[in-house]
Amino acid sequence: MNAAPFVAGCALALALGGAARADSAAAGSPPAAETTPASLAVARDFPAPDLLHAQRVAIATLQDLGFALESADAERGVLIASLLDTHPLRLAVSITAKDDTTISASVTTDWAGASLASPEPVAAFFSAYEAALNPPPELD
Amino acid sequence: MHQPRLLSFASIAASLLLGCAALPPPPAALALAPISPDERAQQTRLYETDDRAALLGACIAVLRRHGFAAEDQDAELGVIVAAKDATDGRERTRLRASIAAAPAGEFGLETSLRLTLQRLAWNARGRETKREAVREASEYAGFFDEVARELGAPGAGPE
Numbered sequence: 001m002n003a004a005p006f007v008a009g010c011a012l013a014l015a016l017g018g019a020a021r022a023d024s025a026a027a028g029s030p031p032a033a034e035t036t037p038a039s040l041a042v043a044r045d046f047p048a049p050d051l052l053h054a055q056r057v058a059i060a061t062l063q064d065l066g067f068a069l070e071s072a073d074a075e076r077g078v079l080i081a082s083l084l085d086t087h088p089l090r091l092a093v094s095i096t097a098k099d100d101t102t103i104s105a106s107v108t109t110d111w112a113g114a115s116l117a118s119p120e121p122v123a124a125f126f127s128a129y130e131a132a133l134n135p136p137p138e139l140d
Numbered sequence: 141m142h143q144p145r146l147l148s149f150a151s152i153a154a155s156l157l158l159g160c161a162a163l164p165p166p167p168a169a170l171a172l173a174p175i176s177p178d179e180r181a182q183q184t185r186l187y188e189t190d191d192r193a194a195l196l197g198a199c200i201a202v203l204r205r206h207g208f209a210a211e212d213q214d215a216e217l218g219v220i221v222a223a224k225d226a227t228d229g230r231e232r233t234r235l236r237a238s239i240a241a242a243p244a245g246e247f248g249l250e251t252s253l254r255l256t257l258q259r260l261a262w263n264a265r266g267r268e269t270k271r272e273a274v275r276e277a278s279e280y281a282g283f284f285d286e287v288a289r290e291l292g293a294p295g296a297g298p299e
Contacts, residue, residue: 055217056242060254064180065172066273068256069238074216081238084258084273087169111165112268118165124172 040115042122043106045098046133054103054133055079055095061129067091088112091125105129182277183254185284189291190249192218192241198290199239199253202283208237218242218251230264235274237283253287255280 048054058079059069067081070090082090094106107125109116187195199220200210208222218241226233236258244252257274 052216056240059217059219059240060242063183063240063254063256064174066175068236068258068273069219069221069240071212071221072214072217072219072240074214083169083271084256086271087165088268088271089165089169111169116165118170120167120170121172128172128174 040117041094041106041108042119042126043104044126045102045104046130047101048103048133049101051077051095051097051103054105057132058093058095058105058129061125061132062091062093064132065124065128089116089121091121093125179275182275182280183256185253185255185280185287186244187251187253187288187291188249189251190243192243192251194291195241195251195253195287196220196239198287199241201290202286203237205286208235211236228261231269232262233270234260236260253284255283 046054048057052074055072055074055077059072062069062079062081066084068084070080070082072079077094077096079093079095080090081093082088088111090110092108092110094104096104096106098104105126107122109118109121189195193215196213196215196218200222203210203220203222206224208224210220210222212221213219218239220237220239222237222239224235226235238256238258240254242252242254244250257279259270259272259274260268261270263269
């Protein structure tokens with residue numbers, strides 16, 4: 001079997017794909033992390049006796065990280081927010097009560113509508129959220 | 141006889157589909173960083189009221205007056221998301237306002253109102269072509285002042 005047409009087809013498509021990536025790099029955005037089709041939720045527990053307060057802190061944390069709220073639902077504990085600027089990164093945060101003194105925070109991310117496996121945004125959210133839930137005492 | 145040609149078409153089609161898939165995100169986009177204190181102050185106004193329902197009602201009245209339609213609301217969390225859509229040639233644009241009101245002050249007798257404004261645009265094929273924060277200070281100050289007038293009480297100023 002002559003494999004030349006197959007190779008030519010792959011080469012053409014790779015060239016087209018490469019052109020798109022080159023445009024991205026030229027615009028100052030080198031490609032890096034991967035998108036995956038799987039929906040990946042990362043969860044962490046935090047000590048917080050007041051669920052509504054914990055949800056409000058999550059909203060403020062998202063805003064402090066440069067996100068704009070798209071929707072919020074206190075009953076289901078779900079907040080959806082996307083980056084204000086430039087990039088189509090969206091976080092869906094779920095804040096629910098685990099018991100009387102603990103809440104469970106679960107985060108999924110997507111990039112332009114595709115689930116994202118990269119851990120950086122989730123880690124950044126959890127780090128900022130933990131700090132916001134436990135602010136240092138104010139000095140007199 | 142036609143197998144190589146079919147194989148070629150199939151490989152081109154499959155690869156083009158892969159090529160059209162969303163590009164992977166640049167690392168800078170995933171390294172989230174806090175916004176500046178100035179930007180946060182610009183987005184925030186403290187009101188001397190604990191009547192958050194009245195404050196959210198005033199926000200909705202001001203947004204409606206400026207042509208926004210509510211997309212999402214949650215009274216318990218004090219959240220309003222509203223948008224104003226327009227079509228400019230083949231481009232569809234949206235100005236989105238996201239508002240969150242939260243208790244503030246030592247005894248929760250004040251309310252902190254936080255507003256973010258965002259411009260979005262999509263081309264004729266539905267592909268997002270613009271995503272940017274509105275940073276003009278006057279847009280935020282104007283909104284907060286109008287909300288204060290709607291309430292009949294002045295806002296205390298930036299948080």
